[in-house]
Amino acid sequence: MISLFDMETEQLKALAQYRDVLESGSSFKKNFWKHEKEKNGIRLNCQVITRYCLEYIEAITYDMLPKYNLKQLKEIFVNNRLSGMLQTVFENDIVNVLINAYPKQFDKRELREWMWSKHGIWDNDDYVIEAVQYMVLNEGIRRVELIPKYDWKKRLLKYGIYNILSRFDWSIYNLFDFVYPGRFHPSDFRYRAKWKTPSIHQSYENAYHLMEKIFTENQLTDDDIVLLNSTGFRKLGLISMLHSIFDGKSEKAKEYYFYKTISNVENKKKLQLLIQKAKTKKENEAIKKRLSAVSTGKYLYNLHSNSGTYSYLKRCAEKRNIKIGDLVEQFGYVYKSSRAEHKKINPKQVWDLRINGHTYVEIAKKLGSNPTSISNMCKQHFGGDPLIPRPIDDYITIQELMDSYHMDHKTIMKLVTQNGFENHFTIRNRYLKKSEIIPSILEYKKNNLQHKALLNRYGQNQLLQQSCASDLLIG
Structure with a gap:
């Protein structure tokens, strides 16, 4: 803030005259601004008047000035009867007015000429470098390699220096390459326009550089890269590149990354081999992880109790056409299967024991x-119980x-016993030979008086029931 006690007589008179102009609505004395223009260096009278206008009338301190653009500042000066000073002394250059009013602040770089983005200011290389570095530091960025990760278009607008891009063909990359030469690649800045290059080769190179950078940042191995699909590229933020350069095909992108070719038959075959090897390696790692989770030392016991691991290993074994x-x-483990440790049994022993009438329980006890x-x-060996007669179609x-x-x-059973027919008794059924038992049954039904009496009685009972039912209906 200006202090009256620090002013000389001439500045006090100029300030008094300015206050009269504001209060009475009159004009400054004739040639007042003309005499100010003829002075060299800091024009103290203009300085006092300007600061009084800003600090006392508008309550704007010097650190608040960057919040106002040139048009707003000009309106403030015009509204406070200082248009003559602007036109005559400073030729409508608002920045020079501020420099004259606050020379110390500009010397200490608390205020900077580029903060109001005056027309033509960006032709000065020093101002460009200073403005960009000031913006980067104020954003809390201390490592240059982190710069491409930010959205600089929004930040340029925030600091009021967006038109700095006009010098660099509106390219963020060109701007930062000028300030930090050789530190960036066009593909580092993720804007869609970077893929539109005059040369398709340049587009491919940009894509390669971006892929290499992203893969390195995410610590992806070659095996991880060859297994990437469209979803993987999307998660890495490379889907725009994939669609713009490689028609959305991840195989094309991977081929160019590894071999720098597009649709080369030999390289495509090599890539497929790499993919197959990577898949096998990934599957092996998954198998090893599963085995280590259920193993006891180097042995695997009772694998059936862990159905998830067992079914997974079974699928993998079937895929490779081998046993579990x-x-x-x-993978260096020993599979201790209870089935493999069973005592081997000769099927002929089972057959003989069963034919001799031993039950399965008895056979199991004898053979351990x-x-x-059993x-x-x-x-498995006999198609069923050995006591079942063969061929089965001849028996009933x-x-x-x-x-x-x-x-x-x-x-x-009486007919079987009397005639001594074949009688095969298994666990569930008794089998009799059709050619023996059926003729015997037919003859029995034809000649046996007791059987006939039963049939007659059954027939009479049926007739009696039918007549009773008809009588009831008539009644």
Whole structure:
């Protein structure tokens, strides 16, 4: 703020005259501004009047000045009867007015000429460099390599220096390359316009540089890169590049990244081999991780209890056309399967014991196994229980005879015993030979008086029931 005690007599008179102009609405004395223009260096009278206008009338301190643009400042001066000073002394150059009013602040760089983005100011290289570095530091950026990660168009507007881009063909890259030469690549700044280059080769190079930078930042290995699909490129922020340069095809992008070619047959084959190897390696890592989670040392016990791991290993083994045990051995583990440790049983022993009438439980005890394993062995080697007669089409069960010929179980077994027919008894069924039992049943039904009496009684009962039902209906 200006102080009256620090002023000389001439400045006090000039300030008094300015106050009279404001209060009375009159004009400054004739040739007042002309005499000011003829002075060299800092024009003290203009300085006092300007600061009085800003600080006392408008309550604007020097640190608030950058918030106002040149048009707003000009309106302030004109409204406060200082248009003559602007036109005569400073030739409508608002920045020079401020420099004259606050020379110390400009010397200390608390105020800077470029803060009001005056027309033609950006032709000065020093101002361009100073403005950009000031903006970068005020944004809290202390490492140059972090600059491309920010949206600088918004920040240029924030600091009121957006028209600085007019000197650099409105290119963010050109601006920062001028301030920090050789530190950036066009693809570092993620704006869509960078892909529109006169040369397709240049576009490919920009894409390669961006991919290399992003892959390095994310610490991706070659195996990770070859496995990238469109979703992977999107997550890395490369989807715009993929669609603009490589028609949205990740294979094209990967081919150019590794071989610097597009649609080369040999390189495409090489890339497919790399992809296959990477997939196998990734699968191996997943298998090893699963095995280490369920192993005890180098052994795997009771793998069936972990259904998720078992089914996963089974799928992987089937894909590679090997057994689970062989797959596990490839990774340095030993698969201890209870099935493999079972005692080997000769199927002929099972056959002989079963033919001799031993049950599955008895056979299992004798051979040191279990009934389920014995039953499965019979199904595997004999197609079922050894006691079932073969061929099965020549035999019939008791239940089938009862259903077909309406005879009771006791009568059928009586015929079998009396005639000494074949009688095969298994766990579930009793099998009789059709050629023996069926003729015997037919003859029995034809000649047996007791059977006839039963049929007659059954027939009479049916007739009686029918007549009773008809009488009831008539009644």
